[in-house]
Amino acid sequence: QVQLVESGGGLVQPGGSLRLSCAASGSIFSIYAMGWYRQAPGKQRELVAAITGGGITNYADSVKGRFTISRDNAKNTVYLQMNKLKPEDTAIYYCQTMPVVGSWGQGTQVTVSS
Numbered sequence: 001q002v003q004l005v006e007s008g009g010g011l012v013q014p015g016g017s018l019r020l021s022c023a024a025s026g027s028i029f030s031i032y033a034m035g036w037y038r039q040a041p042g043k044q045r046e047l048v049a050a051i052t053g054g055g056i057t058n059y060a061d062s063v064k065g066r067f068t069i070s071r072d073n074a075k076n077t078v079y080l081q082m083n084k085l086k087p088e089d090t091a092i093y094y095c096q097t098m099p100v101v102g103s104w105g106q107g108t109q110v111t112v113s114s
Helices: none
Strands: 002-007 009-010 018-024 035-037 046-051 057-059 067-072 077-082 091-098 107-110
Touching: 002 009, 002 091, 018 035, 018 091, 035 067, 035 077, 046 067, 046 077, 057 067, 077 091
Parallel strands: 009 107
Antiparallel strands: 002 018, 018 077, 035 046, 035 091, 046 057, 067 077, 091 107
């Protein structure tokens, strides 16, 4: 089973930046596409960024131009650089394989507030 551990969240003011990390178990990490999801209270979980094993990326329109997903296969880690953060980015952020084969982690809380 793939286990995923998110970190890097916190409280930041609008316009600020955060870098999230997701550490994945296993030696076959590189074969999976990976995604970052977020879920705000009372809302459905949404995919905000994805990256293939070969490094091709895609983003939700709401974060395009502000967020950058990347991965380091040697470290079994995927990152989400979040710039120009907005209050509406406030959510718990999760990473996950595509297709979903890993267990969902606890996520990391991102709060954007002045």
